[in-house]
Amino acid sequence: IIQLQHGAHRLGRRNDADMARWRAYGLGQFIHWGLYSIPAGEWNGKMYNGAAEWIRTWKEVSPQAYDSLIYRFNPTKFNPDSWAAVAKQMGVKYVTITTKHHDGFCLWPSKFTDFTVANSPYKKDIIGPLVKAYDKQGIDVILYFSVMDWHNPDWRYDIKTRDDSIAFNRFKQFTRNQLLELLTQYPSAKGLWFDGTWDKSWVKQAAFADSLETEMRKLHPGLIIGSRFRADEYGKRHFDSNGNLMGDYEQGWERKIPEKITDVHGNDWDCVMTIPENQWGYAKTWQGHIKTADELLEMLAKCVSLDGNFVLNFGPKPDGTLRAEELSLAKAIGDWMTVNKEAIYNGEYAGFIKQDWGYFIKSTASNKIYMLVFNIPVSGVLRVATPSHMAIRKAYGLDNAASNYTSEEIGSSTYFIHPNQQITPKKPFVIVLETGEEAKGQTGGYEKAKT
Numbered sequence: 001i002i003q004l005q006h007g008a009h010r011l012g013r014r015n016d017a018d019m020a021r022w023r024a025y026g027l028g029q030f031i032h033w034g035l036y037s038i039p040a041g042e043w044n045g046k047m048y049n050g051a052a053e054w055i056r057t058w059k060e061v062s063p064q065a066y067d068s069l070i071y072r073f074n075p076t077k078f079n080p081d082s083w084a085a086v087a088k089q090m091g092v093k094y095v096t097i098t099t100k101h102h103d104g105f106c107l108w109p110s111k112f113t114d115f116t117v118a119n120s121p122y123k124k125d126i127i128g129p130l131v132k133a134y135d136k137q138g139i140d141v142i143l144y145f146s147v148m149d150w151h152n153p154d155w156r157y158d159i160k161t162r163d164d165s166i167a168f169n170r171f172k173q174f175t176r177n178q179l180l181e182l183l184t185q186y187p188s189a190k191g192l193w194f195d196g197t198w199d200k201s202w203v204k205q206a207a208f209a210d211s212l213e214t215e216m217r218k219l220h221p222g223l224i225i226g227s228r229f230r231a232d233e234y235g236k237r238h239f240d241s242n243g244n245l246m247g248d249y250e251q252g253w254e255r256k257i258p259e260k261i262t263d264v265h266g267n268d269w270d271c272v273m274t275i276p277e278n279q280w281g282y283a284k285t286w287q288g289h290i291k292t293a294d295e296l297l298e299m300l301a302k303c304v305s306l307d308g309n310f311v312l313n314f315g316p317k318p319d320g321t322l323r324a325e326e327l328s329l330a331k332a333i334g335d336w337m338t339v340n341k342e343a344i345y346n347g348e349y350a351g352f353i354k355q356d357w358g359y360f361i362k363s364t365a366s367n368k369i370y371m372l373v374f375n376i377p378v379s380g381v382l383r384v385a386t387p388s389h390m391a392i393r394k395a396y397g398l399d400n401a402a403s404n405y406t407s408e409e410i411g412s413s414t415y416f417i418h419p420n421q422q423i424t425p426k427k428p429f430v431i432v433l434e435t436g437e438e439a440k441g442q443t444g445g446y447e448k449a450k451t
């Protein structure tokens, strides 16, 4: 064990009501919106082949020309209630919204910089109306904040000279001022989603970041902060030098999903996912594979089955409208969630052996076990191995209780689930298992071989 001043301050999961609410979300929406949405991956008629929100770093783009985009930010069709309505229909329980991305442009009228919406043709605060609109729909809000700020002259990638240190100390105060400002202006926000914290300059600020995290938690009791915010005094990030998670949940699953339960080490976590391979801000043309609703539903099921939340990204257009592909995916996901949401909300790892046909999710609300089926075996029967001494009492379809199933015990704690009707689904579907204690002595007489 290494003595740490600035490592994890809590071992294991948070067990308070605020975190239990976050743990129960299941499905979230990410929103990346800002100046980068205007070029949308194109500059002087050439397509940037990186992520659109990174275009300022492209050698073809002068930073000053990029920063002048502030004079073109005027989303005349922005209607936060319409975004929140799309999210509601989709079935998301929370939204993570960019307040300031790496480019430093603030979607709220911050007092600590001129590089904000207040000095754009739009003039008005974006974050306030968004928070209000989502709150009205009963969707919780998490504020995304990038520590790295390419616009601020005091930003440094590393601290090499005394001048760097003087400048970066100004930058640290600026960062603290903006974070306290966000928590004060938008007190209904449930948490902060930090990004842009990997450079040496910030990694060297273990003590400052630790005390700032403590200050924010004091200002906003229950605030939820992930593992990406700060490093420990040895520069370890996400997991401290003793391997303990820093922050309240693991934030390492960006555009990737854990494979098995041992990959998540008993921690809470979220997976943030793009619809194309790697575009967060609006990009005019999406290159490569665009994920289908069925793919996204399977990612959602997999995340919840492994104790995580699945957060799908939307990149609104510069005029404030959502692109057609995102609207249609939101609708398809929402239609599925309308029928199957009880298998996703309050979902947790069921402790059953993973089967090829799909995912098990246990509900903390109903104690029911849900089978989320994505692949029908050729045999047409679905194998279930329960934790020992757990018997299956009943199995029925969530889409309609009329669709029922017969469970056949085929071995100790092993069953075949037989559909009593022809199943030729066009969409992933859910079977509910009602389980109970195996009757005492009912071992089914399954004798282990002697080998």
Ligand SMILES: C[C@@H]1N[C@@H](c2nc3ccccc3[nH]2)[C@H](O)[C@@H]1O
Pocket (backbone or CB within 6 Å): 032, 051, 053, 054, 195, 254, 272, 280
């Ligand atoms: C949630 C995502 N995190 C940002 C990001 N910055 C990166 C720098 C290097 C490698 C991956 C990155 N993802 C992306 O721009 C998006 O905001």
